[in-house]
Amino acid sequence: MRVTVLAAAAAPPAAEPSCYSSVRNEWWCWQYVVDRREEITEAGVQHVGITLAAIVLAVALAFPLALLARRTRRLESTVLAVSTGLYTIPSLALFPLFLPFTGLSAATVVLALALYALTVLVRSLLDGLRAVPEEVRESAIGQGVGPTRLLLRVELPLALPVFLGGLRVAAVSTVALTTVGALVSYGGLGNLIQHGVARNFRAELLTASVLCVLLALVLDAVIVLLQRLLTPWTRGSTV
């Protein structure tokens, strides 16, 4: 009898260990998310920042490169060969190769990820431009449309659906690849995953992993929305 009373009295101060304490170490723990929300937000913001910077840089470089590449067949095959080679190099190996030039900074991650995205984007842009029907091009020229207007008003809009398809691929894989930036401590949510693995902290690594996938899905949905707004004529025919 006395024992139970003692136990009851002792319980409140030695409160039950939280679900993310190393004793329980549960995979999903809302308490963790509440307690560490600042840390999680910071990692998420870094993740989004690195991803967006890489994609914007890649898009900005992809247009001139694709337009240049399509001028001569030889340049095109060179660009495609180099980009295939680049795409072959594993991300964990590409980051160190940038290190001598950019050091341990976010720039290392952004540049490497932009290169990966660039290879996808240039390819899809070239595919899209190639898919423009020759009759459309000829009838535009026949109507007296100049080369610049032909590109901006006819060819690029028609290449847009294929290009945006490539953008979806690039964006989703960039979100996933950003985690590997943890190697140089600029991996966004990847930093949390790495810390979680090192300390066997399940709630931390699972929360960060789930957020990563959600981020990829949200970004994908945004691009799909963009696709609907920019290319209303494809509505209904594509998925």
Place this chain on the structure above:
Amino acid sequence: MNVLADTWDHLLDPTSWRGGGGMLALLVEQLLLTVTALAAATVVGLPIALALGHRGRGGFLAINVSNIGRAVPTFALLAVLVAADWPGTAQLGPYGRAGLATLIALTLFGLPPIITAAYVAVREVPREVTEAARGMGMTGWQVFRRAELPLALPLVVSGLRLALVQVWATATIAALVAGPGLGRVITDGFAANDYGKGIAGAVVVAVVALCLETGSALVQRAVDPQRRARSRTVGEDVPPTVTEAPGTTGRRATGDTAAPDTRGSAAGHRR
């Protein structure tokens, strides 16, 4: 540029290659992991994808499995497998620490390119060819074996190539969760502020990746039945479908390395 000199020294120093944790042993370990996982993914994924392609069913799944695979970070899946009670970090024979967890992750990430490419490959076989084959009285199996499979083969093989490159890349990332493989040289180097060592590891990983890609491209060329058929029938009258197919599959094969699903949707348009 001191780091580059360190890198060079590390690459030339024979002691960095020899021994248990040497780059040679880790290279063999990672190649072993890659080959095993690719074989497992092929055995599991290829029959399913070919069957789905032949029946023309499950296309949504076969195309989207690649999209899902792309959204899940390799690192995250490896981390979850390693932190779990099973498979955890247990040593697995020649596959090193966390060998089983790494093999499972590698196989899972090898599956999507194989499944998507094989499915699309069978679906892309011109309808006239399969209908003609059926009209000649071939059974479903014969249509698959004698008409669809030979025409689909180049694209199937390029899916395997893509999987090979992907599995190799994933195997490198295993080091981030203290798993096996050459990536360890990179992570160890970075953890110890020995950037020369880390970059040296990266150079080796990248060079092997390029060798695997080029090597598999050469193998693909050598075994391409349509290429052999063409060289046999030089100057002869080749049926139009046969001359046409290699061109289309060849172009798509180059396109799929970067963007498998844009190609998938493009395929949808053409049909």
